[in-house]
Every structure is written in C-alpha cells, then in structure tokens.
Amino acid sequence: MTYVVTENCIQCKYTDCVDVCPVDCFREGENFLVIDPDECIDCTLCVAECPAEAIFAEDDVPADQQHCTELNATLARGWKAIIERKDPLPDADDWNGKTDKLALLKR
Numbered sequence: 001m002t003y004v005v006t007e008n009c010i011q012c013k014y015t016d017c018v019d020v021c022p023v024d025c026f027r028e029g030e031n032f033l034v035i036d037p038d039e040c041i042d043c044t045l046c047v048a049e050c051p052a053e054a055i056f057a058e059d060d061v062p063a064d065q066q067h068c069t070e071l072n073a074t075l076a077r078g079w080k081a082i083i084e085r086k087d088p089l090p091d092a093d094d095w096n097g098k099t100d101k102l103a104l105l106k107r
Helices: 016-020 045-049 067-076
Strands: 003-005 026-028 033-035 055-057
Touching (some): 003 067, 016 045, 033 067
Antiparallel strands (some): 003 055, 026 033
C-alpha cells in the first residue's frame, strides 16, 4: 500500500508533508504535489502534516478521489522530487476545501 495526494492539494500545494517524509517520495508540479508510489514506505507521517487533509492511504482514498491513485503514479514519473518545505501557493487558504479542482491541475 502507498499514500495518495488527492485533489484538495491542487491550488494549495502546502509542503508541510515534504518536511517529514523520510524517503523523499514527494514530487512537485506547478500547483500540486504527488507521492511516488515506488518510493513511499507507508510510514503515515505525511498524513497528519497536511493542512489540506489531502493525503490518504491508498485503501482509504474517498470514492470520488479514486482517480488520484493513478494520477499520482503517472505524474510522479515526470515530476522532480521536492525535498524541502516551501511556502504554499499565495492563495492556498482560499482554495483549501474547494471541490472539483481537477480541471485546474497544471501538468
């Protein structure tokens, strides 16, 4: 099992999770983070650190976010690792909790 970043991260991109990851499995896009399933060791540390509550165990991903499992795997192959915390996007707090953000994802 691995962990999955879901749509609530889009337009927020808080990186608190990156700070606690012991294996640097996060990958960074312009307005979204993903977890590389081949690198994730299922430690759970990132879940509690995510202010957007956007990270779930693969088996616990909400039904309406199941597409994010494959999305994380696909995007992780082309995005670079992020290993240090950065500031969130400028209007992250305004976007946190909004739904249906997949169309806003910048690949």
